[in-house]
Amino acid sequence: MRSGSLKGLLMVFVLVWAMFYLGSIKREVHDYSRNLQRVHLNDSIRGHGVLQRMSKIEADIDRLISLLQNNKQKTVMETERKEERKAVRKLYPNSPLFRKWGDHLSEEEQKEAESLFKNYGYNAYLSDRLPLNREMPDTRPSRCAEKKYPADLPSLSVILIYLDEALSIIKRAVSSIIDKTPARLLKEIILVDDHSTKEDLMQKLDDYISFIHKERPGLVKKVRHSEQLGLTQARLSGWKAATGDVVAILDAHIEVNVQWAEPLLARIKEDRTVILSPVFDKVNYDDFAVVPYPPHAHGFTWALWCMYESFRPEWYALGDTSQPGKSPSIMGILVADRKFFGEIGSLDGGMKIYGGENVELGIRVWLCGGSIEIIPCSKVSHIERFKKPYLPDQRDVMRRNAQRVAEVWMDEHKSSVNIIWNLPISNHGIDFGDVSERKKLRERLKCKPFQWYLDHVYQSLQPISDVIAYGGLTNELSPKFCVDQGPVPVHSPILYPCHFLSNQRCYYHTDGKLYIGSIGSHKTANNNCLVDPNAGIYPHLCDCKMAREKTFHMLWDFNRGGPIRNRGTKRCLEVTKGEDGSFKLVVQKCSGQRWKIQHVTDRFM
Numbered sequence: 001m002r003s004g005s006l007k008g009l010l011m012v013f014v015l016v017w018a019m020f021y022l023g024s025i026k027r028e029v030h031d032y033s034r035n036l037q038r039v040h041l042n043d044s045i046r047g048h049g050v051l052q053r054m055s056k057i058e059a060d061i062d063r064l065i066s067l068l069q070n071n072k073q074k075t076v077m078e079t080e081r082k083e084e085r086k087a088v089r090k091l092y093p094n095s096p097l098f099r100k101w102g103d104h105l106s107e108e109e110q111k112e113a114e115s116l117f118k119n120y121g122y123n124a125y126l127s128d129r130l131p132l133n134r135e136m137p138d139t140r141p142s143r144c145a146e147k148k149y150p151a152d153l154p155s156l157s158v159i160l161i162y163l164d165e166a167l168s169i170i171k172r173a174v175s176s177i178i179d180k181t182p183a184r185l186l187k188e189i190i191l192v193d194d195h196s197t198k199e200d201l202m203q204k205l206d207d208y209i210s211f212i213h214k215e216r217p218g219l220v221k222k223v224r225h226s227e228q229l230g231l232t233q234a235r236l237s238g239w240k241a242a243t244g245d246v247v248a249i250l251d252a253h254i255e256v257n258v259q260w261a262e263p264l265l266a267r268i269k270e271d272r273t274v275i276l277s278p279v280f281d282k283v284n285y286d287d288f289a290v291v292p293y294p295p296h297a298h299g300f301t302w303a304l305w306c307m308y309e310s311f312r313p314e315w316y317a318l319g320d321t322s323q324p325g326k327s328p329s330i331m332g333i334l335v336a337d338r339k340f341f342g343e344i345g346s347l348d349g350g351m352k353i354y355g356g357e358n359v360e361l362g363i364r365v366w367l368c369g370g371s372i373e374i375i376p377c378s379k380v381s382h383i384e385r386f387k388k389p390y391l392p393d394q395r396d397v398m399r400r401n402a403q404r405v406a407e408v409w410m411d412e413h414k415s416s417v418n419i420i421w422n423l424p425i426s427n428h429g430i431d432f433g434d435v436s437e438r439k440k441l442r443e444r445l446k447c448k449p450f451q452w453y454l455d456h457v458y459q460s461l462q463p464i465s466d467v468i469a470y471g472g473l474t475n476e477l478s479p480k481f482c483v484d485q486g487p488v489p490v491h492s493p494i495l496y497p498c499h500f501l502s503n504q505r506c507y508y509h510t511d512g513k514l515y516i517g518s519i520g521s522h523k524t525a526n527n528n529c530l531v532d533p534n535a536g537i538y539p540h541l542c543d544c545k546m547a548r549e550k551t552f553h554m555l556w557d558f559n560r561g562g563p564i565r566n567r568g569t570k571r572c573l574e575v576t577k578g579e580d581g582s583f584k585l586v587v588q589k590c591s592g593q594r595w596k597i598q599h600v601t602d603r604f605m
Contacts, residue, residue, distance in 0.1 A: 157248070170252050186261075187243065403421075411449055
C-alpha cells in the first residue's frame with residue numbers, strides 16, 4: 001500500500017475514534033445533568049447555574065462532533081481523489097519531462113505533453129497554459145531597486161532569434177519586453193526567423209503582431225530567412241535590420257525582468273565601447289520555475305566551450321554585487337551600441353550554425369579597443385532546453401569554429417586549441433573557411449596580440465605550452481586498447497578498447513608528467529597524473545598538485561616508440577595478459593615494451 005493511502009486511512013481512524021470518545025463524554029454529561037434535575041437542591045440558584053454550565057458543555061461537544069464529522073468527510077474525499085489520481089497510468093516514467101512534473105495529467109494529456117516536449121525540448125504544453133504576463137520574481141541584488149537612471153537614455157532595438165519555437169514562448173518573450181521596457185526607450189522588437197517550419201509561426205504569429213500594432217503601430221518587425229543559416233547569421237540579420245541606438249540580441253525563449261533595460265542603456269551611454277550582458281536566471285524546461293543565478297563572469301576553455309567563473313578579485317573588494325563586472329567573454333546574449341558593434345566587426349559571418357562566435361567576439365572586443373561587462377541589475381530569465389533545435393551533437397561544428405578563431409586571433413597559442421581537441425598541430429584537416437577578411441579587420445583595427453589578453457584580461461587561462469605528445473596511448477602488445485582513466489573515483493588507470501574520447505586522452509609534458517584523462521584549461525584545474533606507488537603492481541592516478549606536494553613518483557621518461565619508465569622507481573608502465581586473455585596495465589621491472597602516442601610535437605624525441 002502506498003504511504004499516501006496509509007496516511008489517509010490513519011486520519012479517518014483517528015477522526016472516528018475522536019467522535020466515538022466525545023460521544024461517550026456527551027452521554028455522561030447528559031446523564032449527569034438529568035440526575036441533577038432529580039436531586040432536591042437547597043440552593044436552587046446554585047443548582048440552576050450548574051445545569052446551565054452542563055448544557056453549555058453538551059452544546060460545545062455537539063459542535064465539536066459536527067466539526068469532526070465534516071473533517072472526516074473531507075479527509076475521505078481527499079483520500080478518494082488521491083487514489084483516483086494515482087490510478088492514472090504513467091505513460092512515460094523515464095521521460096525527463098515527468099521526473100517532477102505532470103502527476104495531475106490524464107493519459108491523453110500526458111501524450112500531448114510528451115509529444116510537444118519532443119518537438120521543442122521544453123514543456124510547451126505548460127507554456128501554452130501559463131499567462132503571457134506571468135508574475136516573475138525580482139531576483140536582482142537588493143541595491144538595484146534603489147538605483148536611479150538618466151531620463152535621456154539611448155533608444156533600444158530588441159532582436160529575438162528563433163528556430164521552431166513554441167508560439168506561446170515567443171509571445172511571452174515579446175509580452176515581457178513590452179511590459180518591462182519603458183515605451184519611450186523601446187524603439188522596436190525584431191523577430192528573426194531562421195527558416196522555421198512550424199505552422200503556428202506563420203499566420204498565428206502575424207495575427208499576434210497585428211494585435212500588438214493596434215496599441216503600438218510598427219513596434220514589431222519580422223525578418224525571415226529563406227533557408228536555415230544558423231544563429232550567427234540570424235543575429236547579424238537582426239543587427240542589420242535594427243535602427244535603435246542600442247541593440248539587445250537575445251534568444252526568443254526568454255523573459256526579461258523588471259527594469260532590465262535601464263542599467264544596460266545607462267552603461268552604454270557612459271561608454272559606447274562596452275559590450276554588455278545581463279545576468280541570466282534559469283527557467284527549468286519541465287516546470288518553468290525560475291532558478292536565480294548570481295552574477296558571474298563568462299569564460300571559456302581552450303575548446304571554446306563557455307563556462308561561468310568568478311570575477312576578478314577587485315569586483316568582490318567593492319562589496320556591492322549590483323556593480324558591473326569585467327568579463328573575458330560573453331555567452332551569446334549581448335547588448336551593444338549599434339554603430340560601435342559594426343565598427344568593431346559585429347560577428348564573424350564565417351562561423352557555421354553557432355558555437356564559438358561569442359568567444360571570438362569577446363577576444364576581439366578586448367584586443368581591439370573595447371571591453372566586456374556583466375550587468376547584475378539587468379536580469380533575463382532563459383529557458384534551459386533539454387535539447388537544441390539545430391544539432392543533436394554540436395562538437396563537429398564547434399571544433400571547426402574553434403579552429404577559425406584560433407587561426408585569426410590566438411597567435412602562437414592556437415596550438416592549445418589543437419591539443420584540447422586532440423588534433424595534430426599542423427595538417428589537422430579542418431576546413432574553417434576563408435579568414436583573410438577577418439585578418440584584415442585585425443590589422444585595420446590595430447588590435448593587440450593575444451598574449452596581452454592572457455596577461456591583462458584572462459589571467460586564469462593556462463596555455464597548454466609544455467605538452468609535447470598527446471592523444472591515445474597504446475602498447476605494442478595490445479594496439480587496439482588505449483590507456484584509460486578508468487572508473488571514477490577508483491583512480492586506477494586501465495586498458496580499454498580505443499575510442500579516443502576525453503577519458504582516453506593522455507598528455508606527456510616536457511618535465512616528465514603524464515596526465516591521463518581530460519586536461520584543464522585553467523590554472524586552478526585539477527589534472528590527474530600517472531603515479532608509480534612503488535608498491536604492488538598497479539599504477540595509480542593522483543591529483544598532480546597533491547602528488548607534487550607529497551613527492552609521489554610522478555615523473556616518467558618516454559621517447560618516441562619506446563618504453564615509459566618512472567624516474568624514481570626505475571619501473572616501467574607495461575601490459576600483461578591474463579590466462580583469460582584480458583590485458584592489464586601494470587608497473588613492473590622493465591622488459592622493453594614499446595608505447596605509441598597519437599600526436600607528437602617537434603619537441604618530442
